[in-house]
Amino acid sequence: MITNETVAPLYAPALVRSLARAAAVVETITLPDGEAHKSWTTLNRIFDVLLDKRFDRRCLLVALGGGVIGDMAGFAAAVYQRGVDFVQVPTTLLAQVDSSVGGKTAINHPAGKNMIGAFHQPRLVIADVATLATLPPRELPAGLAEVVKHGFIADVGYLDQVEADLPALLAQDAAALTRAVAGSCRIKAGVVAQDEREGGLRAILNFGHTFGHAIEAGLGYGQWLHGEAVGCGMVMAADLSRRLGWLPDDEAARVRDVVRAARLPVTGPGWTPERYLSLMEVDKKAEQGTPKFVLLERLGRPRVSRVDEAPLFETLRATTEQADARPAGATGQ
């Protein structure tokens, strides 16, 4: 069982007791917490223990924690002795509705996030919304970013439900959380089942992510949570979709309103459009240096497209702080 120093004291004892009833040997590997540790050095601690204890190809890795633990344990499972089974037990909303489903695993490289990884499906995902009670306050809205994203890109009926549930979700109502986790897993699994390796359709799950990754990379990872950057990125992508004449004004406004109601930022950092563009080009979804965007023709109807610089720059000026929210006298960089 692979977990981190924050989650271990909360949930590891109960899970170990449960696993001990089924497994011959249970070892607990506790890693340091945080995206900064999603590295080869930390990953190698997993291999050190597995090899020291002589776990063979029939071992099962269980990831107990958020997206970082899931990504690392999943990647360890993908490459330990060329692949062993793993189970996800996500303990954050983001991991429950997004990263634990779909088989993407990775570690970071100093030059980019998730640059070293594999597609490796978990045998099972166990999402217990009771674990969300111990989340730091910013984490719940960050997870809701992916929940509302599933509504925006795939299912307006689900969006209606989530929008109505937002106050209950933010109040950690168990029934509302269970509805959201189940609904989001259903939508994400449906997309992944049609396109596991990102040949095409799976790209729609990156709605808001090209802008969001630029924000995360520009601020330094960890300043904004991933979900916060994606929330803001979806507002930017909706604004761009509107400027291209696709998304109706009221639907773009609804994207912004829902993101704001989920307590997520709707305005990006005040950088020049050129700086945003340069930050986007190291995004691994880029093909041959030109970024593609997931845009909306309508709510629930995504479309992947390159865009001209002119509307992109208009969006970047209109949806970032420099547009109107910065103090007089402040200069862009």
Place this chain on the structure above:
Amino acid sequence: MITNETVAPLYAPALVRSLARAAAVVETITLPDGEAHKSWTTLNRIFDVLLDKRFDRRCLLVALGGGVIGDMAGFAAAVYQRGVDFVQVPTTLLAQVDSSVGGKTAINHPAGKNMIGAFHQPRLVIADVATLATLPPRELPAGLAEVVKHGFIADVGYLDQVEADLPALLAQDAAALTRAVAGSCRIKAGVVAQDEREGGLRAILNFGHTFGHAIEAGLGYGQWLHGEAVGCGMVMAADLSRRLGWLPDDEAARVRDVVRAARLPVTGPGWTPERYLSLMEVDKKAEQGTPKFVLLERLGRPRVSRVDEAPLFETLRATTEQADARPAGATGQ
């Protein structure tokens, strides 16, 4: 293109010229030579260049070199941005007849060889036997170990041909080498096509490897070449098969004679059987700590089985130096 310091001056310029006619950008990554560099640190040099030059998921990695380069470039391709294409251009006989075919990629961990890896099939394997002219003298027999192995486990007709060709193969006759490379690739690809992920049949390719890995691990990797250890390991496995009452005496003798005629060792280092057993148990083919062996019921008819200690220890005493080849007064360790 990923190569090493030994191969680069010999064949890199010609391959780069050829690739430059087809690719928009060709970068050459030259790694240090040798199994000792089959590590994460060296692998990371590939990622550093790929990211620095902003290669995206549409890049193609070309491995020019022996098994170490093929394993590392293949593993880099398996995990760079969760998987990109790669092509094998093997320049050793061992790589041409064995490691370049089948999709096994890996790096070593301080606690074990090939412990971190992936199954990732090359899009293409280009084996040019002209490159074998520059091989160090021990490498050709080491490659022949896998060639004769394919005869032992799968095809007595092929074994007859290889046995007759051995003098020509050792003299680097191009026609004989081409026959051996083609024949071995055919046999190996046939096995892998039926069992890519080592669910069962593929295990027969490990004939001689449980003993061989013990020798390599005990001596320290690199003292004996992999093919030398496997050659000796096949003699040991044939001896064990004979002691179990499966392989006829004359066929076990033929295994030993063919291995010797390929200029490979037929006697293992003089360790106690207990030490051999302990070295085998870290072999990743082991399941739950008990080693399995690929044995022969007849030539061309392999069978995977656990064995009792008694016949195993008899084989280990009869086929290692301590049996009769050590000077009087030498003590086991």
